[in-house]
Amino acid sequence: MSKIGQFESNKSWQRVLPEEKKFIERVSTDYLLSYQDIKQLIDITLDLEAWDEGNLKTIWPDVSDSKLKNKELKTYIMGQIKKSWNRLKLEPTDYKGFKPKSDFKKDDIKFEDINEDRTILGDCPVASEKTRCCNLKTLDSVINCGFDCSYCTIQSFYKGGKVLFEKKLEEKLEKIELDPKKRYHIGTGQSSDSLMWGNRENNLKLLFDFAKKNKNVILELKTKSSNIDYILENDVPPNIICTWSLNTTTIIQNEEHLTATLEERLISAKEVQEKGVLIGFHFHPMVYYKGWEDEYKELANNIIEMFDPKRTALISIGTLTFIKPVIKQIRERDFRTKILQIPLEDAEGKQSYTYDIKKKMFSTLYKSFKPWHKEVFFYMCMEDKNLWMDVFNREYKDNKEFEDDMINSYFTKIQY
Known part of the structure; x- marks a missing residue:
């Protein structure tokens, strides 16, 4: 041959x-x-x-x-x-004149129930001692996403265009054993978007019931959607935090296909905060492109003007980090994206921006939020431990210390 x-x-x-x-x-x-x-x-x-x-x-x-x-x-x-x-x-990626293309068709999504015996509560799939990690617990009541962000790792894990809902969710939530003397931070947005499906299959109602029952848990619902009807129409337990993954309009339009626009996300977050629910924002991934500095600064300024920091629990910062199967998957798709047009280097076994580019982006964004530095918990997700001192002028000796500080900060804003 x-x-x-x-x-x-x-x-x-x-x-x-x-x-x-x-x-x-x-x-x-x-x-x-x-x-x-x-x-x-x-x-x-x-x-x-x-x-x-x-x-x-x-x-x-x-x-x-x-x-x-x-x-x-x-x-x-x-x-x-x-x-x-x-x-x-x-050089910074240039999106001027670029026309994105995606082969993903939302209408082709099929919904199925998961009937198998599987554990729905686990550790964050990217938790590592090699980076500073918050030791987040994940609750996977839904698997797979209806959005099509070009950089998303979900595309390498779940295939076939099927979104799976846990059939025995109520039963499995009841069986979760938590230490009543310990506080937990649990996220639901690692295997799917937390809000895009609304209360389909009673998902949100059951998660709300779980939060009400376990007051030592912070349950985070992370989203890129504007589907907040269930949140606005129902009583929300105080220990639920709704967080929005944000990016500039340039990145949303070119790389975050089918998601809510930046304006829709901000308006949704504003309405949820005005209802009395704690909110937060994830700048993850920040992308290095022509115009990035001005656009991320503008976004930070808009958030400062729109939102109350006393009812904003967190702002996280991170950037593109690829495992080899995701890079392979991106290349195999009928896709037009500039998300791999970046200087990749090894980052603890994965591929990411250079340290200097990360330091520049993260520092720029953090400084833009200076009025909020003492009122909101800022952190980096899955990044080099050394970046903490370079960006925040603070660091943690280990992941446990980081986790404890984060959870304590969140609970100070929870009002029962």
């Missing part, structure tokens, strides 16, 4: 356009490219298409006058290709 033939069943290769396939096939023969060379060219080809930054031919070096031959020539060509590819990732 030829080297190209080895890719016939490869999903990434199948995504390459016919003309690009012919080009890769030709150069692989002309320059005796290795399996790894071809694999890299496929990835670069798919990236260029997704980023709307031309194609492999446009960055292929002119070697017509080159005196190099055989292996040296191949090495030179691959080096130049990688340089051109990396050059596109080094």
Whole structure:
């Protein structure tokens, strides 16, 4: 079997356009490219298409006058290709004129019940001693999401276009054993959006009942939706916090497909806060693109003007962090996104921005919230421990100390 033939069943290769396939096939023969060379060219080809930054031919070096031959020539060509590819990732991403595309169809979603015996309460799937982590507990009453954020890790875990609701939710919530002498922070937005489904299958009612029964629990409902009818129409237990994942309009329009607009999210959060419910905001992921600084500053200023910090429990900051299966999944989709057009480096076994870019983004946002520094709990999610001192001028000796400080801060704002 030829080297190209080895890719016939490869999903990434199948995504390459016919003309690009012919080009890769030709150069692989002309320059005796290795399996790894071809694999890299496929990835670069798919990236260029997704980023709307031309194609492999446009960055292929002119070697017509080159005196190099055989292996040296191949090495030179691959080096130049990688340089051109990396050059596109080094500068802040430019969304001007970009037209996003998604192959996700919300109408194709199918709903099913989960009848199997599975545990619905567990640890945060990305909890790690390598980063400063809040030790969040997760309650997965719904699995899979109806939004289509290009960077989301959920796409690599759950497939088939099915959203699954826990059939035995009431029974399983009753069986959860918690230490009455301990305080817990439990989130419901790790496997799906917490509010987009409303009270479908009695989901929110049962979660409210769980919060009422367990006053030592902070139950966080995290969302990118504006579906707040159930919240507004019912009594909300004081230990429920509704949080919105926010981003600039540029990122929402280009990378957070089918989600509520920034204005819709802010208005929803305002209405929920005015009802007396604690709220919070997650700036996760912050994205490094042309115009990011002004737009994130403007968003911070809008929040300061719109909301009461005394009834705002938290603001979290984080950025893009990819595991390899997510990067692979993004490339295999019929997708137009610039979310991988960034300078990726190793971050505790994952891929993320450089430390310096993170420090610059996080510090800019945090300083923009200066009037709230003493009234709202600010933290970073899944980031290098050293960033805490560089950004917040404070740090924790371990995850437990961080967890305790966070939970204590939240409970000071809960009014029974």
